[in-house]
Amino acid sequence: MLAFVIKRVIQSILVLFIMSLIVFSMINLVGDPVDMLVNPESLPEEIDRVRRDFGLDQPVHVQYWKFLTGAISGDLGNSFIFGRPALALIAERFPATLELATCALILAVSVGLPLGIYAGLNPDGWGARIIMGGSVLGISIPTFWLGLMMIIIFSVFLGWLPVSGRGDTANFLGIESSIFTLDGLRHLILPAINLSLFKISIVIRLTRAGVEEVMALDFIKFARARGLASQRIIRAHLLPNILIPIITVLAIEFGTLIAFATVTESVFAWPGVGKLVIDAIVNLDRPIVVAYLLFVVTLFLILNLIVDIIYAALDPRVRLQGDRQ
């Protein structure tokens, strides 16, 4: 087990290094950030001074070396636009994204799981057909467009909920979040539903498939033969068996929620990391883009590692040596 974890950690660091190399060299091929930083009418000396100040006059490999040595000590450079450390900016914005993604995940499980179980237990009923039809729609509907439609309906026409932003936050048990204030909740509800809809559909489909598979197995038939109540069969025999794959998938899906939050944050002007990076891409603010990428790559590598460990711990059939076949 330990050997497996060490091997995976080394592999992850290697991936991280290669990603940083690719991202850094590619991002230096496009656009000159100096054009965005100075007034086009500035004197040439002024432009040269800015270029020197940001270290952009040096060759790419020197810039990369400076970046890499900085990165190891936790310094990913200063944002060109904000003039502050890129990593600090991301750390500042991340709680908002985390809050949005967590709420979406909770929604996805609490709505998707019961609907999926219902559809799996009554596969031929009208209820199941409506649920499954809805899930196809949920997978097909583009998140950003749905967000816009929600704003049009609930904010513009009905005027029930605010259009954008995060609203008030409050501190409870050391967690600064908008779920503790009414205003914060009013701001949170549309983005969270918007972000969760795709995941709800996925959870429904996963759960239904799991239920159909497990219900056909012998131990369920045996439980039925013993005359157990169907409530008890569902809770004691069905749920534990379908939850393992769903939880594993959800851990990975949490990563994609954070990635997809970029879209929802842009629609609802939610002040998270996604919004930050989209603005940085448009403004050619290289340090933020690079820092965000390394941050997300690290997050994904950690999540994947955790999933692999959980999976191996739960299912002894999984071989850990990375050996295929």
Added chain:
Amino acid sequence: MKKVQIASSSFQDNAKIRNALLENFSQPTTLLSGGLLFLVALCAIFAPLIAPTNPYNLAVVSIMDSRLAPGEEMFDGTVAWLGTDGAGRDILSAILFGLRTSLLVAVCSALIALIIGLLVGLIAAFFGGRTDTFLMRIVDIQLSFPAILVALVLLAVLGKGIDKVIIALVIVQWAIYARTVRATAIVERRKEYIEAATCLRLSNFRIIWKHLLPNSISPLIVLATLQTAHSISIEATLSFLGVGVPITEPSLGSLISNGFDYILSGAYWITLFPGIMLLATVAAINIFGDRLRVLLNPRLSK
């Protein structure tokens, strides 16, 4: 001997697909989604012929017509059934032209990714060992990151443009094809006809091309269908975020993005109608692909 075997197996496959399709053509879901898909494709192909106006001919578009509500008459007497946008373009015509761009990007990228994935998957399955481990490791790493994120980063680097969006979508999609092909091909690889071909000292290229490829391709039909829907969605999202297709050659995504600026003033039609078209297209492909998966999978059919 081997030729006969291969010919018969691919013939059986064809017959199976044809029978399954015929048998299920009576099903309303299949018929409806297939019909909708056909209609959407026709609209995209013949857009310049059926669109009431050319929304990108600056000589025709007039700012006088800007933000007309659906059903109002434009300056030159044409009725804008779905309204006009901020620059006075007819939304219906813009949707038909946008659909063209969206489908072009999605189909091109799906095809190119399919070819690359097919090659990688076949090579990994045929040679096995280190080649297989190495290639599949790359696939694993690639697939551990969400498509939208990878595409976003690539486009941040590559810049805007239809060709760049296609490149980004190919890079995002090839891995899933490679994994699927490898899974089928590795089973085929162990069958006797490949062994026979190896004994006959046929070249590796010939074995892969003539024997492994035709027998590994069928699971890709469904995957390619579903991936096309997926890439339409991703392209729209990227264009909405402002890193995809430029506004000079709008896709459905950039039309919706364009309407984003007007939603607070109540001009809902600029975002609503392109979005409905997008949803209808993606949903039709998804449902059709889903039906196809059930039909072609013997394990799932009752």
